[in-house]
Amino acid sequence: MRVCIDDQLYIPYFDKDNSMRSDGKVIELVRRSAANNSLVIEIQRKSWARCLAKLIDNRVDAAMAVIYNAERADLMVFPKGAEQDKPALYLMRLRYPFFVKKDQPFRLSEYQRQAGHGISAPREYVAYQMLADMKLLSAYDYSLDNGLKMVAAGRLDAYVVEQASGQHALARLSLEQQVEAAGEALIDKYVHIPVSKQFYQAHQIQVDGFWRDLAAARAAVLAEH
Numbered sequence: 001m002r003v004c005i006d007d008q009l010y011i012p013y014f015d016k017d018n019s020m021r022s023d024g025k026v027i028e029l030v031r032r033s034a035a036n037n038s039l040v041i042e043i044q045r046k047s048w049a050r051c052l053a054k055l056i057d058n059r060v061d062a063a064m065a066v067i068y069n070a071e072r073a074d075l076m077v078f079p080k081g082a083e084q085d086k087p088a089l090y091l092m093r094l095r096y097p098f099f100v101k102k103d104q105p106f107r108l109s110e111y112q113r114q115a116g117h118g119i120s121a122p123r124e125y126v127a128y129q130m131l132a133d134m135k136l137l138s139a140y141d142y143s144l145d146n147g148l149k150m151v152a153a154g155r156l157d158a159y160v161v162e163q164a165s166g167q168h169a170l171a172r173l174s175l176e177q178q179v180e181a182a183g184e185a186l187i188d189k190y191v192h193i194p195v196s197k198q199f200y201q202a203h204q205i206q207v208d209g210f211w212r213d214l215a216a217a218r219a220a221v222l223a224e225h
Helices: 025-035 048-056 126-133 144-152 163-172 197-202 204-224
Strands: 002-006 042-046 062-064 092-101 158-160 179-192
Touching: 002 048, 025 204, 042 048, 048 062, 092 144, 092 163, 126 179, 144 158, 144 163, 144 179, 158 179, 163 179, 197 204
Parallel strands: 002 042, 002 062
Antiparallel strands: 092 158, 092 179
16 A cells, blocks of 8 residues: 655654664554555655545545545545544644744634734645635745744744744754744644545445554554653
């Protein structure tokens, strides 16, 4: 099963642990669940836009981690109940807070873009479209690193990205004393590893078992780390 993940390294626990020389714990739990269902995982790293496009075109078999929405559900296959607020079957739960300049309180309900610089997020992520729909999006697109640097410089009001990824980037960029995650999150959702329609049609029983067994694999992997 060819699984595509974002090559921008936004989620550190998807990546290799240099000290252990092994895949991140999320990939580990995916491999375990797959093995239980006679599936072999092949990881491909592409831009998020390419991952989604390749999944829709059946050029990869799955992608992770994907937030469910109705538009995506028409193009790929999610586990049953993925549309629910608390689905029984899921990959993991992710939180996407607003990363803001340190010691500057942020409340979305009070935030007004007038005379401000707007808010940004990775372009292909659901957070980006949400900000655009709320008319809060910055006039410029920023990568994770550049977005956090712009927040630190006071040239961007906030940047939205998965929490552990943002914290990891702040440490790497030595910006921990200048930028922090606000208490409020734009997104706090369960995310999934949907498969292509073609792959599901050919391997429905195995895929359903794979999704079901993610819970046991998740518990086992987390207990070991």
